Amino acid sequence: MLETRIDEVYLEEILGDNEDVLLLTMPGGMSSSWYLYLKNFVAEANIKPKNVFVFFRDYELTKPLYRTQGEYSKKLDLLSRSEEVDFDMIISSNSKIGDKLSRIFDEIYPVQAKNNKARDLINRGAVSLYIPKIIPFTFLRVTLGLDDSDYIPVLREYKKIQNSTNDLFSRKNFRSTEIFDSDENPSEFMKSNSFLNLMVNVSNNYEIELTFVRVQKRPNSANSKNSDLNLDEYIDKLKKFLMSHEINFIDLEGKGFGLDYYLDGDHINPENIEEFTEYFYRQNIIYFGGEN
Amino acid sequence: MIFWFLSRKLQNIILLTASYLFYGYLNPWLIFLLSGYTLVNYFAALKIQKATNQKKKKSFLMLAIFSGLFVLVVFKYFGFFIENITNLLANFGLLNSKIALQIFLPVGISFYTFQTISYVFDVYKGKTKARNNLIDVSLFIGFFPQLIAGPIERANSLLSQIETKKRFKIQDFNDGIFLIIWGFFKKLVIADNVAIISDKIFLLEDPHFSLLILGSLAFGVQIFADFSGYTDIARGCAKLFGINLSSNFNNPYFSRSMIEFWRRWHITLSIWFRDYVYIPLGGSRRSNVRTYLNIILTFILTGLWHGAAWNFVFWGLYNGIIVIITRIYLRNTNFRINTLGFILTFCFIHIGWFIFRSENFYSIFSSSSDMNIHFENFIYLFMQVLIFSLPLYVYGAYQVIRNKKNILFRLDFLENMYLKSVIVMFLYLGILILRSNSTSDFIYFKF
Numbered sequence: 011m012l013e014t015r016i017d018e019v020y021l022e023e024i025l026g027d028n029e030d031v032l033l034l035t036m037p038g039g040m041s042s043s044w045y046l047y048l049k050n051f052v053a054e055a056n057i058k059p060k061n062v063f064v065f066f067r068d069y070e071l072t073k074p075l076y077r078t079q080g081e082y083s084k085k086l087d088l089l090s091r092s093e094e095v096d097f098d099m100i101i102s103s104n105s106k107i108g109d110k111l112s113r114i115f116d117e118i119y120p121v122q123a124k125n126n127k128a129r130d131l132i133n134r135g136a137v138s139l140y141i142p143k144i145i146p147f148t149f150l151r152v153t154l155g156l157d158d159s160d161y162i163p164v165l166r167e168y169k170k171i172q173n174s175t176n177d178l179f180s181r182k183n184f185r186s187t188e189i190f191d192s193d194e195n196p197s198e199f200m201k202s203n204s205f206l207n208l209m210v211n212v213s214n215n216y217e218i219e220l221t222f223v224r225v226q227k228r229p230n231s232a233n234s235k236n237s238d239l240n241l242d243e244y245i246d247k248l249k250k251f252l253m254s255h256e257i258n259f260i261d262l263e264g265k266g267f268g269l270d271y272y273l274d275g276d277h278i279n280p281e282n283i284e285e286f287t288e289y290f291y292r293q294n295i296i297y298f299g300g301e302n
Numbered sequence: 303m304i305f306w307f308l309s310r311k312l313q314n315i316i317l318l319t320a321s322y323l324f325y326g327y328l329n330p331w332l333i334f335l336l337s338g339y340t341l342v343n344y345f346a347a348l349k350i351q352k353a354t355n356q357k358k359k360k361s362f363l364m365l366a367i368f369s370g371l372f373v374l375v376v377f378k379y380f381g382f383f384i385e386n387i388t389n390l391l392a393n394f395g396l397l398n399s400k401i402a403l404q405i406f407l408p409v410g411i412s413f414y415t416f417q418t419i420s421y422v423f424d425v426y427k428g429k430t431k432a433r434n435n436l437i438d439v440s441l442f443i444g445f446f447p448q449l450i451a452g453p454i455e456r457a458n459s460l461l462s463q464i465e466t467k468k469r470f471k472i473q474d475f476n477d478g479i480f481l482i483i484w485g486f487f488k489k490l491v492i493a494d495n496v497a498i499i500s501d502k503i504f505l506l507e508d509p510h511f512s513l514l515i516l517g518s519l520a521f522g523v524q525i526f527a528d529f530s531g532y533t534d535i536a537r538g539c540a541k542l543f544g545i546n547l548s549s550n551f552n553n554p555y556f557s558r559s560m561i562e563f564w565r566r567w568h569i570t571l572s573i574w575f576r577d578y579v580y581i582p583l584g585g586s587r588r589s590n591v592r593t594y595l596n597i598i599l600t601f602i603l604t605g606l607w608h609g610a611a612w613n614f615v616f617w618g619l620y621n622g623i624i625v626i627i628t629r630i631y632l633r634n635t636n637f638r639i640n641t642l643g644f645i646l647t648f649c650f651i652h653i654g655w656f657i658f659r660s661e662n663f664y665s666i667f668s669s670s671s672d673m674n675i676h677f678e679n680f681i682y683l684f685m686q687v688l689i690f691s692l693p694l695y696v697y698g699a700y701q702v703i704r705n706k707k708n709i710l711f712r713l714d715f716l717e718n719m720y721l722k723s724v725i726v727m728f729l730y731l732g733i734l735i736l737r738s739n740s741t742s743d744f745i746y747f748k749f
Contacts (some may be wrong), residue, residue, distance in 0.1 A: 128735045136685035140678045175679040179502040180512070 013037075014277040015225065017287045032059075036084050036085050040070055040077045041205040046089035046097065047190055048209050052217040057113050060295045063260075064209070065223045068241060070205040071248065074104050079116055080125055096208055124205045134168060141167050168218045173228065221258035221297060222248075223290070228272040260294055305543070310467040312443050317543060322444035325410070335373070336444050342369050344417040344439045347425045347432035359426055366422040374415045377407050382610030391464055410450040412607060412749050414443055418577050421457045423578055430457040438464050447539040451532050451559045451746040453548045453570040460547070468544030477721050480726050481538030487729045488531030488694065494738035495690045496524045499683055504659055516683055518656040523691040525655065525745055526555065529568070532744045553698045559632065560624045560650055571607070575600050597629075598622040608658075608749050617658040621656035624650050 018031040025031070034047040044064050052062055070076065078086060080102060090097065103111070122270040134144045147164050213220035224245065245261070252259045267286075273279050278286055305313060326333040346366035353359040421442070424430040433439050442461045448454075503509055503517030533550040540547045554567040564572050583596040598619065605618020 124735050125737070125739070132686065132736075133691055135689055137678075137682050139681055139685060171678050171682055174676065175682050177677060178679060179506070 011067070011225070011277060012039075014273070015065065015286045016290060017283045020284050020287050025286065036089070038077050038082060039085075039262075040082075040211075041066070041072070041074060042076075042078050042086055042097070042101075043082075043089060045205040045208050045212070045246065046086065046094070048212050048218070050089060050091060053212050057216060058216070061219045061221060062213075062225060062299075063221045063223050063294070065225055067225050067256060071206040071222070071243060074204045075109060079112060079126075081107075083113070083116055097205075100205060100208065105144060127258055128206050133172065137168055137171050140171060144168050166273070173272070210252070210257055213257060214255065215216055219258070219297070220295070221260055222252060223294075224259070224261045226263050226267060228270055229267075229269055258297070262290070262293060306468070306470040306742060310465070311437070313468050314437050314464060317445065318437055318441045321441065321444045321449060324446040325444065328409055331731035334412070335411070336406055336449075339370060339373075339414060339418055339439075340436075340440045340443050342366060342420055343443070344433075344436055347422050347439075348434070350422060350425050356530055361425045362424055367419050370415045372419055373413055377411055378483060379606075379610045400484050401414060409747055413452045414449060416454050416571075418443055419578065420454070420574060421461075424457050430461070433461065433465075435465075445540070445545075447536040447545075448547055451529075451536070451744060451749070452568075453510050453533060453536070453550045455570070458546070463545050468545065468589075473719070474541045474544060475708045476722060478541030480536040480722050481534040481541065483538075483726045483729045484697075485531040485534030485536075485538060487733050487742065488527040488534065490737040492690050492694055492731050493524050493527035493531060494742060495736070496520050496527070496687055498738065499687060500524050500659070504661075512675060512680050513683075514656065515652075516680065516687070518652040519684075521659045522555070522652050522655045523687060523694065525658075526551070527691070527694055528745045532746060553702055555648060555651065555695075556644070556698060556702055558640050559628050559647055559653075560621065561628050561632070563647060563651060564621070564625065571604070575604050579603060594626050597626055601625065611661075613657055613659075613661060617654055620654055620657055624654075661730070708743070 012033060016031075016033060018033050020033045022029060034051060036043045038274075044066075048062065048064075052059060075195045131148070134148055137219050138145050141164060143164050144167075147156055147161055151161050209220070212218065245263075249261075267278070267282075271278055271282055304576045305316065308316070322333055322336070325336055343366050346362045349362040350359050350366075353362060357459055367392070368398070401671055421430070421439075425432045440459065440679055441464050442455070442457065445460065445464075446457075497520075500520035503513050503520065506513065532550045536549045537549070548570050550569050550571075552566040552569065557563040557566055580596055580600040583598060585598065588596075599622075601618040601622030602615055605614040605616070605621070608614045608617075700743075
């Protein structure tokens with residue numbers, strides 16, 4: 011997500027005065043990887059950064075198990091030290107028997123890492139009646155490195171159908187305000203077994219100026235906000251929790267970037283990256299030494 | 303390995319211990335419930351057999367049936383009755399507020415209640431003998447592979463196997479492994495992936511009509527894959543111990559009439575209701591009107607068995623009506639087109655699933671959804687359901703072809719043990735790669 015929103019070179023240009031920007035990002039990274047980056051890279055750096063911004067969306071800060079298995083497990087290993095006691099404790103305390111067995115299989119049968127790719131292939135197969143090129147172009151992209159100019163338009167068309175279909179099931183269309191895609195109860199998110207608490211502790215212990223940046227989920231097809239009462243309540247409590255620990259919180263949710271701004275639920279269109287970078291700078295200008 | 307060398311008695315003790323540990327792991331109090339059921343029916347059956355006159359036999363039969371049904375009704379339906387009665391009183395202003403009562407439902411209770419009733423009833427009818435061996439009877443009632451969600455077994459089938467020494471057969475082992483893996487594939491890959499679409503559709507406030515059709519189709523795949531998957535896992539586990547459980551499904555979606563569907567879907571439950579409700583009511587031996595009433599009542603009870611909610615009652619009623627119409631049609635005309643029958647039956651089944659799944663199915667009549675859905679959205683979702691359900695229909699078609707007698711190209715070679723082992727490996731790989739990220743409990747655990 012982050013790599014599609016912030017152009018670090020452009021941000022450095024805006025900041026000027028020999029300011030450096032470093033993106034610490036892992037494709038598909040979640041709170042588990044953010045914590046490891048904060049603890050093992052930022053906190054351990056000889057020269058501490060002036061500001062650290064963690065971008066998140068929805069309930070990601072308190073979904074500790076999300077994207078910690080399969081291919082992500084291997085990537086997290088690369089960010090970890092030989093022993094990660096707190097990290098393991100969070101994973102273990104949140105894991106049910108099925109999760110634990112899954113991790114064991116993960117070690118023995120690495121094919122489980124292919125789960126996301128297999129599903130994406132099925133989704134592409136499902137849309138191939140409308141976009142006959144999607145499967146052959148996907149194959150050519152993977153094997154022969156098909157050119158962007160041929161591949162991206164087909165990918166956009168596929169994402170467009172995927173997005174508009176997902177919009178049918180946006181939260182506001184459901185009968186109840188039941189959270190559909192989160193296990194978190196808004197009143198319980200402050201429980202100690204999430205990476206959010208660990209990140210707050212690292213920030214306080216190492217005196218890191220930490221800011222959590224909430225980004226907007228792609229709006230619905232009707233260009234309306236993609237949220238619900240539960241999420242709003244959750245964000246409200248999160249804000250208060252962070253303030254009580256003297257951690258900054260910026261909500262970019264209200265900007266109102268339109269539907270066409272986005273490639274899909276997580277990523278904006280590549281051509282909008284500079285505009286978003288500039289927008290991010292203006293929203294956080296006080297942290298960069300500017301004035302509101 | 304050691305299991306096969308033990309005596310029959312020790313084998314049963316081990317299986318019984320495993321069954322009670324399994325059930326107790328879910329909730330330790332359940333062991334007392336299961337033991338209670340077992341003891342009541344064990345003694346009732348013996349008393350029925352020893353009774354010298356019909357009146358005494360009937361008394362013990364009624365005692366056993368009533369006690370089982372009473373417990374079932376309290377756990378499963380008491381809350382439903384209270385809620386509906388208080389709703390009615392509140393609507394008439396006779397009560398200030400409505401009461402909703404949630405009673406913990408012991409998992410599997412619907413299944414082993416029916417299994418125990420079938421045992422005492424069969425003893426009463428002389429179809430089977432009452433057993434003196436408490437361990438054997440306990441194992442018949444509490445055998446862990448089929449304890450939670452069936453198949454609902456008969457004494458003549460399961461108990462007779464329990465009373466013989468189990469022996470290792472390589473074919474049984476091979477078949478057992480295949481059934482278990484195929485069952486998990488159906489559950490984790492097919493059912494749980496299709497459930498993502500089905501659940502979302504049925505959660506919508508005001509869905510488009512096309513989505514409702516898709517939701518019914520998706521749910522049809524989900525419930526079949528889920529339930530038949532569980533049954534296969536149960537049968538596979540039982541086979542590993544040398545026990546053959548009844549098959550619960552026979553390609554139900556290839557039925558050419560609703561009458562045929564109910565001979566192919568949840569077979570053990572259908573047969574149970576036929577033998578212990580429909581036939582004692584008089585079956586089809588009375589007048590046409592009485593027969594139709596018997597059919598309606600049997601199906602309403604079948605619907606109610608699935609859960610304490612009005613949509614299940616209406617689902618049962620709907621099936622009863624369709625079966626009656628089919629019966630009248632088949633008896634009064636010789637006109638048959640298999641393909642037309644297949645298509646119509648497929649439609650009737652899925653209309654039924656819509657009623658079964660939807661909490662407020664009647665709202666469809668007043669719905670005027672302004673949901674903005676395009677044809678490509680529908681196709682995209684439909685194709686996802688189709689892709690995931692393909693293995694189910696391909697395997698079903700294979701079984702239908704295999705069972706046909708007059709066919710030039712038989713597919714018996716696919717039953718080869720070594721080829722099956724290779725298929726098992728691919729299925730396992732499929733589970734690892736394609737299993738859904740959001741798994742849920744087996745649907746029939748709720749019943």
